[in-house]
Amino acid sequence: MEIPRHWRLKKQRYGLVGEVCPHCDAKIFPPRDVCPHCGGEAKTAFNFSGRGEVYSYTVMHDAPAGFDQNTPYAVALVKLEEGPVVTAQLTDLGEEQPRIGMPVEMVTRKIREDANERGMLIYGYKFRPVLR
């Protein structure tokens, strides 16, 4: 359930909205209260392009509750072209194996079904291989 918690994160989950530091211009995702680069206050919204490449990945076989119906699935560290790294599932891989350096782009997908808690569906970002 935790409806306010998921609602609060909708800009990040649907739009990959992070921040740009007004003091040092660093791009920040996920949003923070203090810029990790210069220590200044961070609060200016910034829309990330959603393009990046795989920095590392794993294929999950033993999953935590809430995700165990979907194994195996791939989770990656994706280095966004603006700099930050984001943790996200990979999707739409088809026959392709994930690999480090793989170009990927953000898509919106169902990320968890809170089945035992009123069937609430949670949507958010995943990344898929860039179509060529």
Place this chain on the structure above:
Amino acid sequence: MRDVVIAGIGQIPVGEHWDLSLRTMAARAMLAAIKDGGGMKPQAMYIGNFLSPVLSHQENLGALLTDNAGLTGIEAFTVEAAGASGGAALRVGVNAVASGFIDCALVLGVEKITDMVGSEVEAAVAQSSDYDYEAMTGLSSAGQAALLMQRYLYEYNPPREAFGEFALIAHANGANNPNAFFRKAISREAYASAGMVSDPVNMFDMGPYADGAAAVLLTARDTAPKDLPHPLVRVSGSSVVIDTLALHDRPNPLAFDAACQSVERACSQAGIMPGDVDLFEVCDAFSIYALLSLEAAGLARHGEGWKMAVNGELSINGKLPILTMGGCKARGNPLGAVGVYQAVEAVQQLRGQAGRNQVKDARRALIQSLGGPASTAAAHILERLD
């Protein structure tokens, strides 16, 4: 500042204790440590615990566990830092005694895992990561380790089977530890055919989560009982350091910066270099963590820590024995209790009570527990006093 010593130790075997409650497990370790320490009555107890609120629906452990063990009226509370909870509780105990505010403190590590099973436990353990931005992607703690291991394989190209050496060392040592969960050596073939948990982390690349309770009784050097049948062990270095919570926020996730800094600070207090210790109870919650911790401590160059394992340097008779009583892999991983088990095991070594796993002439030990992928790192130096 006063010299802090460990006067007493206590532990129960790590395992699946279906018949034992959280409070009973705790009481056995607590009472054993008090007895071993000559019966000193603690004025305070600091509890390393990670998952009781989720897995046992129990908070306020300070009251529960002291009350149950007949210690009502003392100061007691929980210290939580995920898998580093035990190390962090030890840090709090050391501070309390060193400062002079407390003359005798009990440090307890306790974790009750088996009241829940499987994916529920995985979900609970994943709370050591950033829930909103890591756990909500379906990443588990094993998954975090896998992200590091995959990147390590990519950057340094070690032989894949080299990771298995950490499990082999742990099991060889666990075989001789009556308090270990798994007491059987394993083969390279068994490692090679182990099922995947979170590719490339296989079942033998991670320690099994299991129930456990361990305790140490701390006091000042000059307030310790004079007639103990065993030598005192001094805590000569103590530190807790944090890194970013999430792996994705680190410029170089393989650096394990907090692991590095916690060893540096503890060693600097003790006036030694990391290489000056006779054994290292490193965190092997996942084999990649043990490897990265060795490198972070400066004991091996980045990308080369696995060579120490392959060359036999980390075995009981090697240059720097690790996981001397089985580590998380074979002793078992009771999460928030790990840091206290490490302290108990190091004291066994320093007293000469480690049986067939005795490290010859062990006088000084380094112990380090990690919360998440070294998001928190707690390191201590323990030295035998004669």
